[in-house]
Amino acid sequence: MEVKVIKPFGYCAGVEHAILMAINIKLKNPNRHVVILGMLVHNHDTLKMLKKEGVDVIYEKGKTYLELIDKVKDDDIVILTAHGHALEVETILKDRHIEYVDTTCPFVKKNHERILKALNEGHEVIYIGKENHPEAIAALSLNKDKVHLLDINKNNKLHLKDESPFVVNQTTLSELEISQIVENLYEIYPKAIITDTVCYSSSERQKAILSIDKDIDIIYVLGSTISNNTLTLKKLAEESHPNSKVIMIENASFINKEDLKGVKKVAITSGASTSKETVLEVKEFLENI
Template identity: 30%
Template sequence: MNAPFQQDKKSGERKPLMVLIAAPRGFCAGVDRAIEIVEKAIEKFGAPVYVRHEIVHNRFVVDSLKEKGAIFVEELEEVPDDMPVVFSAHGVPKSVPAEAKRREMIYVDATCPLVSKVHRQAERLIEKGKHIIFIGHAGHPEVIGTMGQVPEGQMTLVETVEDVATLPFTHEDKLSFLTQTTLSVDDTAEIVVALQARYPHIVAPKAEDICYATSNRQEAVKAMAPSCDLVLVIGAPNSSNSLRLVEVAERMGTTARLIQRASEIDPTWLDGVGTVGVTAGASAPEVLVREVVTKLGEWREVEESKIRTAEEKMVFKLPRQLMD
């Protein structure tokens, strides 16, 4: 049933709604690869296959993999010795595969190759005697995994520009910095400026650590948001890259809401709204985007248009052990 504000009072016809769809949006190459790794592992080893932590931060994806035979756990100790286990796309501390080897377990590492690249950078910096300042969000699985690549005490986490001011290091200390791959491009740039201002000698990574997909999705929202009265971001509340998309839209002066499914949309959000932007975090499948557009079409006469800012053709290879 249509809410009163969704109809023209004179004609009784549904009001038009322009829906702008951001591109790129949704699944990135790392997420595609991680999901395929779980599916291939189930094919190769048979169900069940255990997965340490959510393979990606999306309930729809996790539930669909559970139906195929995946069992999700938080810690390796929950996995029986004789069962295969997959490590999530966010990466794990070195202690996790070491424990799996000690227990002679079959394990497959689904860490995104772009996260693995940061891990390798961290190792090289420590070998060169550098202390690493890591820009990221405390408690996020990727941060836990990256900080777990180096000996304790050799990496310091900063989350904000204010954190930089409290760092205890001197100009004599050999410093470097790395970043989580799913951060706000703008926020991270501000923190980097603060770090370089305080420690001019700090060593930067050779290339930006924020992944191409995170940057591209933020750029698409920046291009779309000024034309929108409301932006809907499809993603999980524990998805860093999805939360950043909400922040990007809000910084452009546009109201933005994070939703996991179309059923969470309140039709009153459309009151007085002529244009809605829709995007999806890197862990959200395209089926959820179509679900949202369909739901909007139940209330308003939808006209769709794409806002494209980049083309993505990145593909990552599967681990060798699943290639047979």
């Protein structure tokens, strides 16, 4: 069986930076309780590794960081995640004099800068993203009246006063997901100022999927079902390779050997919060079958 690992793989720069930051803070403060508010990365294996290093996670599915912040104790050191956070989160932490470290990814920060610049110039902002995703919550918190969410799953109608709104998108979406939405927006707002803000790491992985051979029998998508960039890769693989079986797994233990009967060619793609080690373990596991 031929096993091809699609590059790039391993943590993206934003995730790697956030993980190293969390581990370093715990190393420097062995007697303090270090907690991540929300999912630092949407990957269970990575979170288990962090736990081993002594870094705890405060997370409940469906709850925002603001809804979880009461669980933080006054003497904790709080790590704010790579996706960004609502402005109010920092205000509360400051008011309570809690030490915190912001690991927001530079690509997400750049998006915030673009939004703030457009707001300063008097524009309303359309944010294409997913409702309740931390990155979308962070962007909307910049101005609750003038930053409007266009949810890619609901395609909700917007009522704007600005004829030339500024349009940005969540960094982990794909061109495929946003192109139709952008086309529709141009029809309603022909003067809209549209900026593609898919991050470098997401777009490299997406392009790589589109370019792999069409005769692959199985495409394994490595990552967690709660990771948006991994779900996007899965969707792209299904749409671009209709004859391949696309299977999402978190690690080698999720592989069902029955799926591999008669299979000649396998490809492995992975989300930005899946480690290199996990990808290589899956490759080795498949090669040994």
